[in-house]
Amino acid sequence: MAKKTPAIASVTAALIAASVSSPAFSQAPDKTESFLPDEIIVTSSKREERLQDVAISLSAFDDDFLENAGVNSLTELQDYTPSLSIKTGTGSRATAIRIRGIGSPGSNSGIDPSVGVFIDGVYQSRAGMSLVDLVDVERVEVLRGPQGTLYGKNTAAGAISIFTHKPSMEQEGELALTYANDDRKEIRGMLNTPLGNSGHAMRTTAYLVNGDGLHTNSYTGEDVNNVNKWGAKTRVLLDLDSAGELLMTLDYSKEDTNCCALAVIDYDGLSPLNVPLTNTPSAALQAELGLNASGNPVLFYTAFEDSEGFSPPDADPFGDERWFDGEYYNKVDVGGVAAEWNLALPNKDALTFIGSWRNYKSDSAFDGDFTAYQLSNTTTDVELDQYSLELRVASPGGKAFDYVGGLYAYHSNFDSLGTFALEQPLVENIAITPTFPLSRLFPQGTVNIDTNQYQTTSYAAYGQLVWNIDSKFKPALGLRYTFEEKKRIGSQITTPTSLVDLAPIAGPDIFFDNQRSDSAISPSLNLRYFVNDDVMAYASASRGFKSGGFNQRRENIGSDGEFGEETATSFELGVKGPFFNSAVYYVDYDDFQTQTFDGANFKVTNAGSLESYGAEFEVMYPVKDNLIVGTALGYNKASYADFKNAPCTIEASFYDYYVTQGNDRGSPGVNANCTTDLTGEPLDNAPEWTASSFAYFNKDLTKALELSVLLHHSYTDRFFLEQTLDPRLVNDHVNLVDLNVTLANEQKCWEASVWGKNLLDEGYYAAGFVIPAASGYAGVVAPDMKYGATLRLRY
Numbered sequence: 001m002a003k004k005t006p007a008i009a010s011v012t013a014a015l016i017a018a019s020v021s022s023p024a025f026s027q028a029p030d031k032t033e034s035f036l037p038d039e040i041i042v043t044s045s046k047r048e049e050r051l052q053d054v055a056i057s058l059s060a061f062d063d064d065f066l067e068n069a070g071v072n073s074l075t076e077l078q079d080y081t082p083s084l085s086i087k088t089g090t091g092s093r094a095t096a097i098r099i100r101g102i103g104s105p106g107s108n109s110g111i112d113p114s115v116g117v118f119i120d121g122v123y124q125s126r127a128g129m130s131l132v133d134l135v136d137v138e139r140v141e142v143l144r145g146p147q148g149t150l151y152g153k154n155t156a157a158g159a160i161s162i163f164t165h166k167p168s169m170e171q172e173g174e175l176a177l178t179y180a181n182d183d184r185k186e187i188r189g190m191l192n193t194p195l196g197n198s199g200h201a202m203r204t205t206a207y208l209v210n211g212d213g214l215h216t217n218s219y220t221g222e223d224v225n226n227v228n229k230w231g232a233k234t235r236v237l238l239d240l241d242s243a244g245e246l247l248m249t250l251d252y253s254k255e256d257t258n259c260c261a262l263a264v265i266d267y268d269g270l271s272p273l274n275v276p277l278t279n280t281p282s283a284a285l286q287a288e289l290g291l292n293a294s295g296n297p298v299l300f301y302t303a304f305e306d307s308e309g310f311s312p313p314d315a316d317p318f319g320d321e322r323w324f325d326g327e328y329y330n331k332v333d334v335g336g337v338a339a340e341w342n343l344a345l346p347n348k349d350a351l352t353f354i355g356s357w358r359n360y361k362s363d364s365a366f367d368g369d370f371t372a373y374q375l376s377n378t379t380t381d382v383e384l385d386q387y388s389l390e391l392r393v394a395s396p397g398g399k400a401f402d403y404v405g406g407l408y409a410y411h412s413n414f415d416s417l418g419t420f421a422l423e424q425p426l427v428e429n430i431a432i433t434p435t436f437p438l439s440r441l442f443p444q445g446t447v448n449i450d451t452n453q454y455q456t457t458s459y460a461a462y463g464q465l466v467w468n469i470d471s472k473f474k475p476a477l478g479l480r481y482t483f484e485e486k487k488r489i490g491s492q493i494t495t496p497t498s499l500v501d502l503a504p505i506a507g508p509d510i511f512f513d514n515q516r517s518d519s520a521i522s523p524s525l526n527l528r529y530f531v532n533d534d535v536m537a538y539a540s541a542s543r544g545f546k547s548g549g550f551n552q553r554r555e556n557i558g559s560d561g562e563f564g565e566e567t568a569t570s571f572e573l574g575v576k577g578p579f580f581n582s583a584v585y586y587v588d589y590d591d592f593q594t595q596t597f598d599g600a601n602f603k604v605t606n607a608g609s610l611e612s613y614g615a616e617f618e619v620m621y622p623v624k625d626n627l628i629v630g631t632a633l634g635y636n637k638a639s640y641a642d643f644k645n646a647p648c649t650i651e652a653s654f655y656d657y658y659v660t661q662g663n664d665r666g667s668p669g670v671n672a673n674c675t676t677d678l679t680g681e682p683l684d685n686a687p688e689w690t691a692s693s694f695a696y697f698n699k700d701l702t703k704a705l706e707l708s709v710l711l712h713h714s715y716t717d718r719f720f721l722e723q724t725l726d727p728r729l730v731n732d733h734v735n736l737v738d739l740n741v742t743l744a745n746e747q748k749c750w751e752a753s754v755w756g757k758n759l760l761d762e763g764y765y766a767a768g769f770v771i772p773a774a775s776g777y778a779g780v781v782a783p784d785m786k787y788g789a790t791l792r793l794r795y
Contacts, residue, residue, distance in 0.1 A: 042139070046394055053536060057144040060140070061077065063137055070790070072186075073133060092259075100585075102612060110549045111604060116155035129384075132231055135206070145544075148520070153482055157568065168201055176790060215321060217323070219372040230253070253335065258328050264317065270651060274669075282299065285299055317781055326367025357387050361382070362380070374424070375425070380418045381418075382415065385414075407461050410459075418552060446498065448493070453488065458482065490512040492510040502670070507556075514562060520567065523541075537574070549604075550563075585613060587613070610638065630693065647724055694711060705746075756786065
């Protein structure tokens with residue numbers, strides 16, 4: 001379901017051929033060396049190490065690469081990273097971050113993410129908190145596989161660490177101005193100021209992004225899906241002499257948009273409540289099933305194109321128009337303060353303390369049926385306050401035994417208020433019997449209000465010991481113990497009062513006061529063998545952990561929506577060299593947490609077990625003194641090892657209800673609970689193949705003028721968009737081509753770039769859904785072709 005280009009990843013193949021056939025270089029040229037993995041220093045093991053010395057499948061990007069590639073957000077970074085997927089949904093709060101096919105959407109407040117995101121060492125407990133602009137970033141590290149030992153809870157699939165520049169003793173500043181199509185305007189700036197000769201310094205950054213709506217609502221004539229966000233960050237570094245250094249950070253970001261109006265992929269389809277948007281294919285199935293003993297159709301339905309007197313427009317998901325009557329808005333506020341204290345102990349160990357407070361607010365709404373028919377609307381208003389403390393000590397390295405150990409504490413209060421409204425035309429069309437519509441119970445429609453107050457408290461102790469047996473063999477053992485307690489006080493209230501249990505839309509008033517606790521031991525073992533100074537081979541085993549919780553949505557009477565913890569166990573083999581990284585892996589997930597939708601009900605369950613195995617390969621190589629090429633390939637096979645009670649597709653639920661069970665009245669959404677066995681089937685949103693390739697060229701045009709060109713190509717294999725593996729929700733393979741051409745003076749005091757992204761204008765989906773209650777399919781359309789110019793000034 002994408003606008004297609006040829007499937008052959010020709011750019012990837014060409015760059016692989018170039019890198020393999022080129023002669024070896026003992027040292028990268030100055031103007032391209034920052035692209036090479038051997039030159040990047042990372043802290044994925046809580047100490048500074050070369051990227052090539054770390055026994056983790058890890059991609060790292062420094063500031064030069066991010067700037068040359070024009071990457072200003074995490075979502076753009078996925079195009080350069082094997083096995084990484086970052087997709088938004090009906091708002092930034094609903095973002096799902098996946099590594100190796102594993103992740104959890106943020107649309108349900110009760111589910112924690114499976115990929116942990118850290119900004120300057122501070123954990124961001126909701127995916128929507130991390131979608132601020134990447135301004136003044138020093139580097140980004142993407143760690144694939146469970147990272148429970150050093151990074152803690154909610155890193156069962158991996159972790160992403162973002163590090164911004166610290167204040168320095170150099171007076172400097174930078175201003176970047178961008179103008180792009182859709183009248184998109186971007187301003188980013190940085191000012192670094194030493195505070196006298198004291199060793200203190202302050203660094204302030206800010207950004208502003210504003211752009212027109214990408215689509216027009218043909219029902220109202222208004223533009224939708226615009227961009228409007230800004231943020232600022234100040235970091236102050238204090239030199240405390242013998243007492244070390246203190247780094248304080250204050251930041252705030254705000255977003256206020258009329259996003260994210262989804263595209264309808266197809267209005268036709270069956271409705272679990274027998275209220276389809278159109279008569280196709282319900283009319284044909286009604287005729288096939290015939291009449292029951294009472295003389296009424298077995299499949300009794302009312303289509304909205306009949307009851308409302310007009311049909312929907314032709315579905316054109318990649319067009320410029322949307323068609324809906326509800327309200328869309330996405331308002332986000334993220335901010336906080338942090339303090340990091342670093343002290344060199346007398347034995348040269350490094351002592352680090354990080355304390356933080358973060359506040360996150362999200363207020364969002366969307367049209368629940370994604371159309372201009374009056375069916376349903378949904379709103380969610382959340383506010384999170386989180387507090388975290390970490391104290392760790394790390395040896396300086398280079399001794400027989402190197403170590404890192406620490407204590408961690410986390411506490412959060414997360415309030416969530418959601419509404420799910422069914423409008424009067426919908427309840428008029430829903431028939432309990434052919435002569436008794438739901439409007440008899442709810443003449444004006446109904447609103448279900450879910451209120452949840454989640455409180456999470458977590459404590460952990462961790463450590464890792466490296467035994468440097470000799471210069472070649474360096475085994476390491478790590479262990480983390482985590483205790484986490486969750487409390488939930490909440491309610492599900494339907495207005496007007498309902499005595500009938502019709503989850504998730506209505507039901508009797510329910511009040512919750514729940515508590516659960518989880519504890520986990522997360523060990524890790526890795527064996528590193530240095531063949532020589534440039535080549536290292538490793539084997540590792542690790543475990544990740546994500547605690548259980550409570551569903552935000554209404555479930556049937558008798559269920560409190562509780563689900564259990566999730567664990568992941570990983571085994572990995574890898575080889576790293578001066579220009580390449582490679583790894584093969586196998587990950588086993590027990591009690592994987594998943595949000596299911598059977599056409600009528602939203603539930604959170606533990607899906608038995610699943611497995612993910614594959615390989616990743618990255619190479620960057622200097623072909624000539626001014627040309628470097630790189631390729632990252634990922635193969636990932638993610639499938640359910642045990643998921644016997646998975647939800648059915650809509651079509652399968654109809655067959656089960658009317659044919660297998662032989663029902664001659666009613667609807668599958670109210671009276672049936674169709675399940676299927678997905679054991680051995682692939683996960684949704686988990687492409688098997690991903691590839692990313694680039695060629696970076698740099699040349700001095702004159703003594704004072706320099707030209708650089710970055711050509712990038714990425715490929716993503718086809719995959720299912722939705723858990724039931726509905727064949728109507730499949731994303732075809734995608735080829736993306738980006739180009740950035742930059743002119744700069746020799747001192748880089750100024751740079752002028754022209755750039756384009758998705759130059760093939762590929763149409764594809766970031767997410768896909770069955771339209772709830774009604775019929776058809778909807779999706780989040782990924783960005784189309786973008787182009788613009790950027791001017792960057794420095795002093």
